[in-house]
Structures are given as structure tokens and as C-alpha cells.
Amino acid sequence: MKVAIFGTKSYDKEFFKLEGVSTNHELVFFESRLRVKTAPLAKGFDAVCVFVNDVVDAETIKIIADFGVKVIALRCAGFNNVDLEEAEKHGIVILRVPAYSPYAVAEHTLALILTLNRKTHKAYNRVREGNFSLDRLTGFDIHGKTVGIIGTGKIGQIFANIMTGLGCKVVGFDLYPNKELEKNGTLKYVSLNELLDQSDIISLHCPLTPQTHHIINDHTIWRMKKGAMLINTSRGRLIDTEAAIRALSKGHLGYLGIDVYEQEEKLFFRDLSETLIRDEKMMNLMAFPNVLVTGHQAFFTDTALTQIARVTLGNLTAYENGEELVNRVGTEAIKA
Known part of the structure; x- marks a missing residue:
């Protein structure tokens, strides 16, 4: 899959490139966070990968859906920044990393x-x-x-x-x-x-x-x-x-x-x-x-960064291969 990874820092690139060697995914890194203004960057990609402060609201989702994006891969556990209902409406699958460390x-x-x-x-x-x-x-x-x-x-x-x-x-x-x-x-x-x-x-x-x-x-x-x-x-x-x-x-x-x-x-x-x-x-x-x-660094260990990259890419591989998506998030999560 061709994946646009938004809001990346040097450590994201390091660990995703390291784990990406064993996959067939094409990873493209953007320093900009995903939001309405940057959503056009997702044109030509199969999936977008986002973090906690990316704004994946209804308007952003509509834009990336029009570009053919089928998957939003969260490299975090929380999904409160994603409009799950809008994603489901457009047939976009949401995947996350429920526990990294x-x-x-x-x-x-x-x-x-x-x-x-x-x-x-x-x-x-x-x-x-x-x-x-x-x-x-x-x-x-x-x-x-x-x-x-x-x-x-x-x-x-x-x-x-x-x-x-x-x-x-x-x-x-x-x-x-x-x-x-x-x-x-x-x-x-x-x-x-x-x-x-x-x-x-x-x-x-x-x-x-x-x-x-x-x-x-x-x-x-x-x-x-x-x-x-x-x-x-x-x-x-x-x-x-x-x-x-x-x-x-x-x-x-x-x-x-x-x-x-x-x-x-x-x-x-x-x-x-x-x-x-x-x-x-x-x-x-x-x-x-x-x-x-402290600046949201509680998760920031080499163990966690490795696990985030590994599970995120594993989620994308499972989607691509039509396997069970154990880390999928849907609107039932809101009701729960």
C-alpha cells in the first residue's frame, strides 16, 4: 500500500523505516499534521497514518475519501480526534494501536x-x-x-x-x-x-x-x-x-x-x-x-516506538491481505 504518514518527526521516520523493511508498503512522510488544509497531500495514497493531534474531522475525511483513501491508520491508542461516523459513511476503515507500551x-x-x-x-x-x-x-x-x-x-x-x-x-x-x-x-x-x-x-x-x-x-x-x-x-x-x-x-x-x-x-x-x-x-x-x-512524552521509549511502527504496519498488511482486523475501531466504540 502507498501510505501518507502525517505529523512525522525524525524518530517516526527512523522506526517506521526500520520496521517497513519487512513489508511491501510504500511510506511517504509529511511533517505537516493532517487537517483540512493539508488533506490534499493525501491524493494518490491508499492510506493515511495519523497521530494524536492530527484533526481527522468530517471535512477532512470527505476530502481524503474523494482522493480514494480507504484506511486511516492511527499510530496511537486514542481515537477521539477521528470522526468515526463520517469515516464509516465513506467506507473508510479505522485501525489503531491499542497498546504499545x-x-x-x-x-x-x-x-x-x-x-x-x-x-x-x-x-x-x-x-x-x-x-x-x-x-x-x-x-x-x-x-x-x-x-x-x-x-x-x-x-x-x-x-x-x-x-x-x-x-x-x-x-x-x-x-x-x-x-x-x-x-x-x-x-x-x-x-x-x-x-x-x-x-x-x-x-x-x-x-x-x-x-x-x-x-x-x-x-x-x-x-x-x-x-x-x-x-x-x-x-x-x-x-x-x-x-x-x-x-x-x-x-x-x-x-x-x-x-x-x-x-x-x-x-x-x-x-x-x-x-x-x-x-x-x-x-x-x-x-x-x-x-x-512534560510534552506528551509518557509513551516515548524505544520499546513503544518499535511497537507503534510494527503494529501500525501490521494493521495495514492485514487490511491489504483481507485478514481479520483485530485493531479496527468503529462507531460501536462510541456507544461502548
Whole structure:
């Protein structure tokens, strides 16, 4: 198949070329993200490959469908940026990578927690300047704390095991409880309100759906313990950023660590070091000393990049050969 890979960086090219050697697919890389303005680039291709911040809305889909595109291959697990109904209307198949390295995301979640707590990022900068003072670097023992996990799929399950290993009490909230976690006693399922009331650290690992959009808002934040830590390595729109800023300003939210952000498509995966950033919410967040932001790098390990390329190309091969599409996504996913 001839595949247009949008929104590519050097690492995408490296891993896709490496895995592509064993396939018959013709891969063409575009640095531009897929959206209405760039959709004409898909002319002459059988498939397009997109990532989390490509805009695959109804208008874009209509354009690429007219060009004969039959497949949209997501090189990620989430599909909230794709109009599934419009794709089905045009007979376009949606394929994704459901799990590339849940360990990578779970481990990055722990990294955010440890960095925020023990302030190692601040200590690193101090020491490089010859400042060995310990003032304002006080942390807390994670052992014995209550950790609340919202969403206990593969990533949430691994994260629960990690925090249990650190000696934490782990509680979880999920509409579809993980029977394995319940059976081995790794965590106790509680209601969302109970989780918010009890937890010292809250970590988000649920998908973005209409039901989970802004699941963290003014109401839920103010149910949290004063001084609680909130971590998000899932999807940016799970958190109402303005509500988080208000809670930080008033000292109710003790720590915030995010690897995803509501408006990240305007910022992430780009070098803006010599650009005036006009996103007021992001600038407000970064002004707080108890906020840590990383640029959607939780997935970013060699293991994950290899798996993303391998599964994405495998999905395309399965489609081309008329095989079962185990990673297909349809409108039933919305209903689910």
C-alpha cells in the first residue's frame, strides 16, 4: 500500500523505516499534521497514518475519501480526534494501536510523582549553579499514602502494581472493574466521590469520552483533600484547566503533574523556544512552582516506538491481505 504518514518527526521516520523493511508498503512522510488544509497531500495514497493531534474531522475525511483513501491508520491508542461516523459513511476503515507500551506510561506517571514530590528538577538546577541548599526542597514519604486511580485498564493496572510495591494503599474507580486487580487485592474499588475524598495522590488513566470530558472540574477538585497531588498522563481534556488553575491559586490543589493538556495541539511536539507562547492557560500553569508539565512524552521509549511502527504496519498488511482486523475501531466504540 502507498501510505501518507502525517505529523512525522525524525524518530517516526527512523522506526517506521526500520520496521517497513519487512513489508511491501510504500511510506511517504509529511511533517505537516493532517487537517483540512493539508488533506490534499493525501491524493494518490491508499492510506493515511495519523497521530494524536492530527484533526481527522468530517471535512477532512470527505476530502481524503474523494482522493480514494480507504484506511486511516492511527499510530496511537486514542481515537477521539477521528470522526468515526463520517469515516464509516465513506467506507473508510479505522485501525489503531491499542497498546504499545503501557509500562512506559505507567512509569512516566511515577516519574512525575517523584519529581513533584522530591523536587529533583529544582535540585538539579540548583546544584549546577553551585547551590547545595536544601531550603524549600522538602518532600513527603509516598509509602503509606492513599493513591486513587481513575481508569484501571492496562496502564492503570500496571500503575496500581507499581504503587502497591511502594507500600501505598490503592483505590480505584472504573465503570468496568478489573477483576484481576480485585481478586489479588491490589486495589479496592470505590465510588468516584470516595476516591476523591480519600486519596493523597490521584492519577488519571481513563480514555477521553463525552462522559469523562472534564471529569476533573471545580466540583471534583474541591472534593479532593487539601494539598492532594493530581497527575494526568492520559488525555488533556480530562481536566478543566481553568478549574485546576483556580484550585492552585487558592492553595487547595497541592501539586499538578501533566503530560497532556487541553490545548496541546498548539504546543506539543514542536520547538517553540524562540517563539512567544500566547497560550495564557499554559503560561499560568507554568508560573506555579508546584506544577510540572512534560510534552506528551509518557509513551516515548524505544520499546513503544518499535511497537507503534510494527503494529501500525501490521494493521495495514492485514487490511491489504483481507485478514481479520483485530485493531479496527468503529462507531460501536462510541456507544461502548
